[in-house]
Ligand SMILES: [Zn+2]
């Protein structure tokens with residue numbers, strides 16, 4: 001059996017059911033922890049018509065039994081194939097999502113660290129893959145810019161204004177156009 005208090009390395013990488021975490025070895029032993037690591041494939045995930053998660057998402061984390069309460073911490077990271085919403089430039093964007101929750105067998109014994117999310121175990125198992133996937137998806141930015149001061153594209157010729165001015169005149173405001181038409185009108189004789 002395992003040594004009491006030892007950190008049990010729990011490698012799920014070669015497990016066919018990647019992401020399913022069996023926490024029974026530490027469920028009733030305060031002080032013990034279990035670490036895990038696996039990869040998620042989110043390449044099919046659609047975000048605004050694009051699929052930016054082209055590379056595997058590396059998930060790693062730990063479940064600790066703290067005085068009888070199981071707390072799970074994980075981080076999911078990858079490099080996105082991002083596309084600037086303003087100028088359309090594609091660029092690699094490092095992305096890291098952190099997530100933590102309390103694992104409990106039932107709602108009664110789940111009074112963990114206050115307002116931490118509570119996730120119920122099913123037969124001593126937690127679906128860490130699903131937790132990581134959900135946390136990662138919720139953490140995706142709705143707007144991605146190649147830089148905070150991206151100038152975007154010219155609305156008239158489509159040139160990338162980050163690469164310099166295109167020479168187009170700014171679009172005249174229709175209200176000013178009406179006014180200048182009035183001013184240009186020949187004076188009444
Ligand atoms: Zn841009």
Ligand SMILES: [Zn+2]
Nearest residue numbers: 154157166168
């Ligand atoms: Zn232009």
